Amino acid sequence: xxxxxxxxxxxxxxxxxxxxxxxxxxxxxxxxxxxxxxxxxxxxxxxxxxxxxxxxxxxxxxxxxxxxxxxxxxxxxxxxxxxxxxxxxxxxxxxxxxxxxxxxxxxxxxxxxxxxxxxxxxxxxxxxxxxxxxxxxxxxxxxxxxxxxxxxxxxxxxxxxxxxxxxxxxxxxxxxxxxxxxxxxxxxxxxxxxxxxxxxxxxxxxxxxxxxxxxxxxxxxxxxxxxxxxxxxxxxxxxxxxxxxxxxxxxxxxxxxxxxxxxxxxxxxxxxxxxxxxxxxxxxxxxxxxxxxxxxxxxxxxxxxxxxxxxxxxxxxxxxxxxxxxxxxxxxxxxxxxxxxxxxxxxxxxxxxxxxxxxxxxxxxxxxxxxxxx
Ligand SMILES: Nc1ncnc2c1ncn2[C@@H]1O[C@H](COP(=O)(O)OP(=O)(O)OP(=O)(O)O)[C@@H](O)[C@H]1O
Ligand SMILES: [Mg+2]
Numbered sequence: 001x002x003x004x005x006x007x008x009x010x011x012x013x014x015x016x017x018x019x020x021x022x023x024x025x026x027x028x029x030x031x032x033x034x035x036x037x038x039x040x041x042x043x044x045x046x047x048x049x050x051x052x053x054x055x056x057x058x059x060x061x062x063x064x065x066x067x068x069x070x071x072x073x074x075x076x077x078x079x080x081x082x083x084x085x086x087x088x089x090x091x092x093x094x095x096x097x098x099x100x101x102x103x104x105x106x107x108x109x110x111x112x113x114x115x116x117x118x119x120x121x122x123x124x125x126x127x128x129x130x131x132x133x134x135x136x137x138x139x140x141x142x143x144x145x146x147x148x149x150x151x152x153x154x155x156x157x158x159x160x161x162x163x164x165x166x167x168x169x170x171x172x173x174x175x176x177x178x179x180x181x182x183x184x185x186x187x188x189x190x191x192x193x194x195x196x197x198x199x200x201x202x203x204x205x206x207x208x209x210x211x212x213x214x215x216x217x218x219x220x221x222x223x224x225x226x227x228x229x230x231x232x233x234x235x236x237x238x239x240x241x242x243x244x245x246x247x248x249x250x251x252x253x254x255x256x257x258x259x260x261x262x263x264x265x266x267x268x269x270x271x272x273x274x275x276x277x278x279x280x281x282x283x284x285x286x287x288x289x290x291x292x293x294x295x296x297x298x299x300x301x302x303x304x305x306x307x308x309x310x311x312x313x314x315x316x317x318x319x320x321x322x323x324x325x326x327x328x329x330x331x332x333x334x335x336x337x338x339x340x341x342x343x344x345x346x347x348x349x350x351x352x353x354x355x356x357x358x359x360x361x362x363x364x365x366x367x368x369x370x371x372x373x374x
Contacts, residue, residue: 003032003068003088003089005063005068006029006032006037006061006063006068007029007032007063008028008029008030008031008032009028009029010028010029010061010062010063011026011027011028011061011062012026012027012028012029012039012059012060012061012062013025013026013027013059013060013365014026014027014042014057014058014059014060015057015058015205015365016051016055016056016057016058017055017056017057017199017201018051018055021049021051021055023044024365025042025043025044025049026042026043026044027039027040027041027042027043027084028040029061030083032088033088034088035087035088036075036085036086036087036088037072037085037086037087037088038083038084038085039059039083039084039085039086040082040083040084041077041079041082041083041084042084048082050077050079051074051077051084052074052077053074053075053076053077054073054074055073055074056071056072056073056199057071057072057073057074057086058070058071058205058206058209059071059072059086060209067209067213069206069209069210069213070089070206071089071206072086072087072088072089073086073087074086075087103216103348104211104212104213104215104216104217104218104362104363105216105217105218105238105239105348106212106217106218106220106233106236106237106238106363107217107218107219107220107237107238107239107240107241108141108220108222108230108233108234108237108240108241109121109122109219109220109221109222109241109243110222110224110226110230110234110240110241110242110243110257111224111242111243111244111250111253111254111257112224112225112242112244112250112252112253112254112255112256112257113224113244113245113247113249113250113253113254114223114224114225115224116224116243116244116245116250116275116276117243117245117275117276117308117314118221118222118224118243119142119147119148119151119221120151120275120314120317120318121243121273121275121308121337122138122148122219122221123138123148123151123152123323123325124323124324124325124333124334124337125219125337125340125341126138126179126181126217126219127178127179127180127181127323127325127326128325128334128337128338128340128341128342129216129217129341129344129345130179130180130181131179131180131325131338131341132341132342132345134216134217134345135182135214135215135216135217136180136181136182136215136216136217136218136219137174137181137182137183137184137211137214137215137217137218137219138177138181138182138183138184138219138220138221139160139183139184139186139211139218139219139220139221140183140184140185140186140221141186141190141220141221141222141223141230141233142186142190142221142222142223148183148185148221149175149177149183149185150321151318151321151323152177152178152183152321152323153178153321153322154175154176154177154178154183155175156173156175156183156184156185157175158172158173158185159173159184159185159186160173160184160185160186160190160204160207161192163203163204163207164192164193164196164200164203164204165200166199166200166203169207169210170184170206170207170208170210170211171210173185178322178323178326179323179325179326182215193232205364205367208363208364208367209364212362212363212364216348218363220233220237222234224253225257226257226260226261231261231264232367233367234261234268235261235264235265235268235366236363236364236366236367237268237363238269238363239268239269239270239271240261240268240269240270240271241270241271241272241273241305242254242257242258242270242271242272242273242302243273243274243275244272244273244274244275244286244290245274245275245276245277246274246276246277246278246282246283246286251286251289251290254272254290255290255293255294258270258272258290258294258298258300258302259298262298262300266300269303270300270302270303271302271303271304271305272287272290272291272302272303272304272305273305273306273307273308273340274286274287274290274306274307274308275307275308276308276309276310277307277308277309277310278309278310280307280309282307283306283307283308283309284307286307287304287306287307288304290302290304291303291304305340305343306336306339306340306343307336308333308336308337308340309332309333309336311324311331311332311333313328313331313333313334314333325337325338
């Protein structure tokens with residue numbers, strides 16, 4: 001699969017590096033040449049968009065069974081024939097299978113209060129999904145305490161900043177971690193996302209396109225609270241996951257963060273997890289209380305995903321740098337997370353048709369628009 005598979009008529013979704021043209025535009029392949037690709041003048045809501053020579057474009061071309069993604073530049077435009085000529089890439093940035101049933105889910109884990117167990121949860125959740133045969137990559141987007149790699153005892157030589165700087169391709173910063181999962185270190189690189197040059201922006205969006213087409217799940221760990229970069233992850237992800245504990249402070253802060261997210265965007269499918277529960281009754285009660293208050297005061301149905309028991313095994317596994325989903329698979333806490341993963345895997349099968357292949361609704365498109373509109 002590569003540029004040889006490009007054929008007239010194939011559908012394209014594209015974005016530009018222009019601050020003026022911020023949307024995702026539709027186009028089609030008109031003709032394919034060795035050095036140039038002729039595409040129809042991009043459209044948005046039925047109107048032609050007169051992009052200029054020199055614009056940098058991110059193209060996603062649906063070749064049927066696959067999606068081909070690359071960055072290119074407009075070399076010439078023919079206004080009377082409504083067409084553009086763009087440079088043909090020698091090596092497409094991303095080439096990937098996307099069978100009609102494949103979908104990728106971006107899940108961002110967040111919380112109002114810090115220390116509620118987001119990182120412990122997401123690592124073991126990732127491993128549990130991987131054990132179910134899912135391809136999972138975990139992006140550490142926690143600005144303050146980027147530590148997914150430490151907890152997994154995995155050496156990450158490079159991180160997302162190397163991708164933004166153009167030093168590495170995203171595939172080169174992905175590290176293999178225990179349990180068959182992959183991780184990408186964020187660290188200070190994540191901060192850079194707040195202020196990207198057009199070239200940096202193109203690199204990161206190509207990177208996300210790569211993740212979207214190579215994985216079943218992209219799990220994003222964030223710090224507590226809402227910084228600008230974190231909100232972009234949350235709004236772009238399919239399902240923001242809010243984690244809390246039964247402590248009154250954590251519950252109040254969970255409510256506050258749900259409220260802030262909804263003030264920005266009600267078109268998200270938020271889910272809730274209560275961690276560190278002393279009894280099942282406590283978990284059920286806290287889930288009920290928060291979902292009830294959110295329904296009454298914010299008129300929104302947050303889905304109560306489940307609860308996770310308090311367990312000494314968690315801190316032990318952190319000290320040992322050995323995730324409990326691997327070292328203590330029959331413990332209550334590992335079982336609880338495994339059940340959440342099993343439910344997710346079942347739900348995803350049911351939802352595949354809804355999520356699949358629609359460039360406009362994908363994480364990458366939403367993420368691109370959020371950054372462009374910022
Ligand atoms: N189910 C649990 N039972 C007992 N302790 C837990 C549980 N989950 C997490 N912890 C403990 O809570 C502490 C914080 O966990 P973790 O670092 O995962 O939280 P976090 O939400 O990622 O924190 P931050 O907001 O700083 O990123 C750790 O010491 C961990 O051992
Ligand atoms: Mg954390």
